[in-house]
Amino acid sequence: MKKRSIVIPHEHGGWAMVSVPFLLGLFAGKPQWMHLPLFMGWLFLYLSSYPFLQSMKNKANRRHWITWGTIYGLLAACCLVPSLVSHPALLVFGPLLLALLSVNIWHTRHKSERALLNDLCAILMFSLSGAAAYLVGGGGWDRMMASVVLFSFLYFTSSVFFVKAIFRERENRWIAYTRAYHILLPLVLWAAGHPWMILAYVFSAARAFAFAGKPMRPSKAGIIEIVGAVLFVILSAVLIQR
Structure with a gap:
């Protein structure tokens, strides 16, 4: 990988998990224009988590990974602001996502990413985007x-x-x-x-x-x-x- 190359996840499963739960939540509720910035924010959060997790495994290019993780994180924050302002209840998902992400971080640091628990926590984390999309689409708890x-x-x-x-x-x-x-x-x-x-x-x-x-x-x-x-x-x- 070139040092200045753009960091894009290559796992097709990750892209599916970003989009499929969100679409399910959208269909369960009513499509709103606010779904667009919400999805873009969610997408950039995924793009941000990937290089940050990679930086824990690849020390040689750590600065490169962290740089792109920060860029994506800032873009995610910008996209999520409109959704959070219009639907403050979305903030409830923050602690849940951080708790699940901490499990992924632990397994990454211990080089056990293939553990079933790690997979299940990642799946649950991605699945919560469907709940967020449903909430923005007029749904409730x-x-x-x-x-x-x-x-x-x-x-x-x-x-x-x-x-x-x-x-x-x-x-x-x-x-x-x-x-x-x-x-x-x-x-x-x-x-x-x-x-x-x-x-x-x-x-x-x-x-x-x-x-x-x-x-x-x-x-x-x-x-x-x-x-x-x-x-x-x-x-x-x-x-x-x-």
Whole structure:
């Protein structure tokens, strides 16, 4: 990496987690113009967290990472001001995000980013953007807000199990875990009062049973994940208010 190159995260999963929960919250409420600065602020927060976390692992280019993390952080602050002024209740999410981010920082410092707890905390952190979008869209602190967070959390947790089953530990328990997870999903959604939402997870389940434990090129896995995320958003937009 050149010293002056722009820092952009390359993980497709990260980009999906930035956008999908937010879109779910938008669909659950009513689209507002304020969603635009809110999303841009959220996007820049993600862009800011990436170089700061990288600076903890790459001491050789630490100044470069911190510089870009600061730039993105300032842009995030500028974008978030209008949303926070119009919806002060958004400040409630601040301590929650910091608490979850602290778990990611701990795992980064201990070089254990692949730990399941680290993944789940990151997923929950990203899922909270759906709650924020729902609040800005006229929603409240209600059951629908909790459902928006739950739907995103369940979807990306399924992706974590799937990725572990095909890349990291495909010869052992992760194959069983990812399949068992998708078998239990309908029960969780039924208990949450949204049985129709299981249709949004059909592609995820098919992916798990068809490919878990089989060797797969990263490019193919990336395409499958992108297709799955797009289908999940489209189906969720139709089903989330049922």
